[in-house]
Amino acid sequence: MDLSIASGSLLGHIDGFAEGLFYLKPESGGWSAAEIVEHLAILDTLIADVVYGPAVPAERVADAQIAEIRTVFENRTSRLHAPEAIAPKGQQVSKAMLTEQLRTARNRLFEATDATDLGLLCTSFTHRHFGQLTRLEWIYFAIFHGDRHLHQLLQLGSRTAQVSGTT
Numbered sequence: 001m002d003l004s005i006a007s008g009s010l011l012g013h014i015d016g017f018a019e020g021l022f023y024l025k026p027e028s029g030g031w032s033a034a035e036i037v038e039h040l041a042i043l044d045t046l047i048a049d050v051v052y053g054p055a056v057p058a059e060r061v062a063d064a065q066i067a068e069i070r071t072v073f074e075n076r077t078s079r080l081h082a083p084e085a086i087a088p089k090g091q092q093v094s095k096a097m098l099t100e101q102l103r104t105a106r107n108r109l110f111e112a113t114d115a116t117d118l119g120l121l122c123t124s125f126t127h128r129h130f131g132q133l134t135r136l137e138w139i140y141f142a143i144f145h146g147d148r149h150l151h152q153l154l155q156l157g158s159r160t161a162q163v164s165g166t167t
Contacts, residue, residue, distance in 0.1 A: 003113065006143045007106040010040075010150050014099050017157060022095045026156060033156055035088035036149050037098045043086045044105035046125075047142050051112045051135045055120035062119035062134045069130060069137065073144035076151065083128075109139055 017033050025032045031039070072080075112118075118136035126132050133141065 003106070003110055003139060003143055006146055007103075007110070010146045011099065011103055011106070013150060013153055013157075014095070014102070017095070017153070019095055021157070023092070031088060031152075033153055034093070034095065034098060035090060036153055036156070037095075037102060038088040038091070038093065039082060039086060040146060040149055041098055041101035041105060042088070043082075043145065044102060044109065044142050046086065047138050048105050048108035048112065050122045050125045051109065051116065051138050053122060053124035055117070055122050055135060058119060058121040058134050062136045063140075065130050065133055065137045066140045069141050070144050072129070073148045076148075080148075106142075109142055113139065 014033070014037055022033045025035075072078075112135065116135055118139070119134060121132050121134050122138060123132065127141075130137070130141075
């Protein structure tokens with residue numbers, strides 16, 4: 001999966017989300033579309049900071065963890081819990097502002113594909129499940145994580161449209 005394509009798909013869907021439905025929380029619980037986008041913006045900004053941060057040569061292939069990262073995020077039957085640091089704060093921020101924050105973070109990641117050595121191991125943060133990741137693995141982490149939430153947005157969009165009677 002390509003970062004540019006994945007980001008375009010994610011941002012395009014967010015742009016198409018009706019402003020009035022963007023803040024509705026599902027009756028069954030969980031995050032609203034606004035909270036999902038806020039979470040993505042927070043995490044992708046942090047990932048970009050890690051990717052541009054200190055790194056050392058990896059003593060393994062740069063993509064060693066990508067398959068495992070993909071497997072974790074593609075497993076839609078398991079619920080993943082966001083640590084407090086990357087959980088949405090629930091602030092009433094405009095859809096445009098949240099989308100711009102996410103777009104900025106994704107652009108930084110895209111630029112990192114040309115501006116950095118993707119084979120280096122990032123040392124400023126160790127993931128609680130995957131351990132230290134290379135810059136390449138962090139970029140794929142953002143892709144797969146964003147795709148997981150895109151599926152949630154698609155489900156949320158269809159449910160909120162039914163509730164509001166727009167289908």
